[in-house]
Amino acid sequence: MSASPPSVPAPLGLLAELTHRCPLGCPYCSNPLELDTRAGELPADDWKRVFSQASAMGVLQVHLSGGEPAARRDLPDLVAHCAAEGLYTNLITSGVGLSEPMLKALYDAGLDHVQLSIQDSEPDSADVIAGYKGAFRVKQEVARRVVEAGFPLTINAVMHRANIARASAMVDLALAWGARRVEIAHAQYYGWAIPNRAMLMPDRAEAEAAIAAVERQREALAGQIVIDHVLPDYYANRPKACMGGWGRRSLNVTPSGKVLPCHAAESIPGLEFWTVREHSLEAIWRDAPAFNAFRGTDWMKEPCRTCDRREVDFGGCRCQALMIAGDARDADPVCHLSPVHRRMADLAAEGLSTPETAYTYRAMKKLTPA
Ligand code: SF4
Ligand code: FES
Numbered sequence: 001m002s003a004s005p006p007s008v009p010a011p012l013g014l015l016a017e018l019t020h021r022c023p024l025g026c027p028y029c030s031n032p033l034e035l036d037t038r039a040g041e042l043p044a045d046d047w048k049r050v051f052s053q054a055s056a057m058g059v060l061q062v063h064l065s066g067g068e069p070a071a072r073r074d075l076p077d078l079v080a081h082c083a084a085e086g087l088y089t090n091l092i093t094s095g096v097g098l099s100e101p102m103l104k105a106l107y108d109a110g111l112d113h114v115q116l117s118i119q120d121s122e123p124d125s126a127d128v129i130a131g132y133k134g135a136f137r138v139k140q141e142v143a144r145r146v147v148e149a150g151f152p153l154t155i156n157a158v159m160h161r162a163n164i165a166r167a168s169a170m171v172d173l174a175l176a177w178g179a180r181r182v183e184i185a186h187a188q189y190y191g192w193a194i195p196n197r198a199m200l201m202p203d204r205a206e207a208e209a210a211i212a213a214v215e216r217q218r219e220a221l222a223g224q225i226v227i228d229h230v231l232p233d234y235y236a237n238r239p240k241a242c243m244g245g246w247g248r249r250s251l252n253v254t255p256s257g258k259v260l261p262c263h264a265a266e267s268i269p270g271l272e273f274w275t276v277r278e279h280s281l282e283a284i285w286r287d288a289p290a291f292n293a294f295r296g297t298d299w300m301k302e303p304c305r306t307c308d309r310r311e312v313d314f315g316g317c318r319c320q321a322l323m324i325a326g327d328a329r330d331a332d333p334v335c336h337l338s339p340v341h342r343r344m345a346d347l348a349a350e351g352l353s354t355p356e357t358a359y360t361y362r363a364m365k366k367l368t369p370a
Contacts, residue, residue, distance in 0.1 A: 025131030042257045068096065165206065240334075
């Protein structure tokens with residue numbers, strides 16, 4: 001086991017992946033290819049213990065996610081527990097399966113915020129991307145109910161080749177649906193996005209046009225809607241501080257109770273993950289080998305080790321470094337200083353020359369009937 005660092009500041013946020021079940025099959029889903037089964041999901045009492053431990057550690061925000069978190073009928077009970085612990089709760093939902101009675105129960109339980117995903121501003125295209133006929137209309141109705149109930153609403157839209165021409169239209173749609181924020185996030189290539197990379201990758205000109213259009217809207221719509229813009233990695237020169245730095249700001253708990261520093265951490269071989277079934281959240285955050293593997297800067301190789309941005313971006317994404325540069329301790333290849341930076345553009349170009357075929361949809365899991 002790695003030695004615990006002398007002091008590790010508490011995380012700000014906890015992402016609770018309550019279930020991997022989901023009626024949609026988005027081809028860029030960041031969930032692992034091997035999904036946790038319903039039988040393996042943590043029961044409500046275990047989740048409540050985790051939320052109490054998170055609150056005691058100083059966590060402020062809990063993001064209730066999945067899969068589709070509304071697939072769990074005990075969701076209002078979990079929200080009420082978080083509220084009693086003083087935690088701010090954000091529901092990250094596809095909207096499909098979020099019934100009117102469930103929304104009312106969540107309101108009564110004290111839910112603070114709803115983040116609703118959309119796949120496109122064009123209904124037919126949105127349904128194809130989601131792999132679910134009628135999804136767009138359901139989301140539109142859910143957005144209406146969410147706003148009517150008085151929840152602050154954020155719309156999240158993932159950009160890729162099939163919808164990138166409508167990036168600005170999605171900002172307009174979020175505004176029309178009553179959202180206070182919209183997140184325009186260019187696809188990140190983990191989980192299900194890897195087998196679909198060839199179909200999802202936009203070309204550089206499309207990506208640059210979409211970025212410029214959304215940045216113009218940021219100015220034009222200031223005071224009406226907040227735009228969060230997550231830029232595409234494959235055409236960038238500087239990496240993002242993935243997760244705000246490994247083991248620095250937040251942690252993910254999987255449906256079965258494994259605690260991960262990021263959603264793709266299990267793709268890094270040799271890391272030892274601890275579970276909330278066996279350890280307290282506080283012990284995991286401080287001592288679990290997976291959290292200490294890339295915490296801080298001591299693990300870095302050149303060029304990160306002596307770079308003056310090493311405490312700004314923490315070397316970028318460990319999972320992308322492993323996947324493309326071959327070692328999780330390498331600089332994220334998004335960085336122009338990475339010896340394999342060129343590989344990003346080559347991979348993007350490979351995608352563009354691949355004939356467009358049907359997506360490999362995320363394995364479908366049916367919602368449990370109410
Ligand atoms: Fe960031 Fe490493 Fe690139 Fe420096 S060399 S900018 S720390 S990824
Ligand atoms: Fe794992 Fe970025 S997704 S560190």
